[in-house]
Amino acid sequence: MLWSDNGVRVVEAMRPLVIFDCDGVLVDSEPLSVQVLVEALSRRGVVVSEDEAYERFLGRSLSTVAQILHDDFDHSIDAAFLEDLRHHLYERFRRELQPVAGIADVLDALDCEKCVASSSQPERIRLSLSLTGLLQRFEPHIFSASMVAQGKPAPDLFLHAASSMGVDPSSCIVIEDSPAGIEAAQRAGMAVFAFVGGSHATAPGYSERVTALAPDVVFDAMPELLHLVRKHREGSKGRRAHRAV
Structure with a gap:
């Protein structure tokens, strides 16, 4: 980790960060x-x-x-x-309340930094994660829409999370399930993986609204995320190498 002279985290463009929404991504709420x-x-x-x-x-x-x-x-x-x-x-x-199937194993195997950025209030986020055994996998890196001026679909929350974690937006991957969250991630200049494996995915028109926004990836089984993140990181490295030539 890099720090400035006054103790503030310095943005590191190359270090990846996976930003998880909470409801519908970590917990099936x-x-x-x-x-x-x-x-x-x-x-x-x-x-x-x-x-x-x-x-x-x-x-x-x-x-x-x-x-x-x-x-x-x-x-x-x-x-x-x-x-x-x-x-x-x-x-x-x-x-x-139950965790999304497979999420605990994915979080334990993910070899990069991670945080939560949710539209919910901090109290609700922590209750949800505590009830499902996920809280200690994120604490203290939990960010709420109550911390920014505008919630999703504005990009404020994701940009706040990236800044707080000291990571450039271009190095972030957002895991989202909602059209508002997907739009927010795109407006923040971040890659966005749309998870459509929650029990609400059968709601009429839901899949159509998600795919219409053209997220970078659409997936419906959380264990797939490890492969998808690795593939994205390898592709990003290749693009950076190409630009450096």
Whole structure:
């Protein structure tokens, strides 16, 4: 690791970093999250189907969800709504949340730096990772949309994660499952691998929205990631060697 004289990490363009989204990539939480949100809105008299919730809210920060609800449903989120949502969601997580199949072995075998960059609040990210036995594989490198001005699909969160880890955006690989997250990674100038192996992948129109964004890779089994990362790194080295000639 390189450091400046004042102790700040210096960006290293050649050192790779794999940035993982959390929900739908590390933990299979999206169906639970969508169900709880739809039920919470229904208790407030706001009717949103699960299919519509996937299309409008998947991968987006709470502030973005709140803005959509305000603009399109004339509903404002207040503290009572958030507490109700959090209570029911965490209850479901404690009973049912599971890690994405194969992710623990992949994380243990990955031979480069890694971090989490999620639209969720820090408390929820750490709870999800703790419940599924993944927290210590990332701590303290956990970044939330609450740390930046704009959440996904803006690139702010991924750029913040890369800067904090001291890695140039061009050396980052983002693992995402949502259209908003894929767009954010692309706008950040990072490679993006779209994971479509979560249990929410069967939602109508989901695969079409993901592939329409033309991510660098689309894959549906987490154990494939090790090979895909190695292949990408080898290709990047070849491109750098070609430019140096």
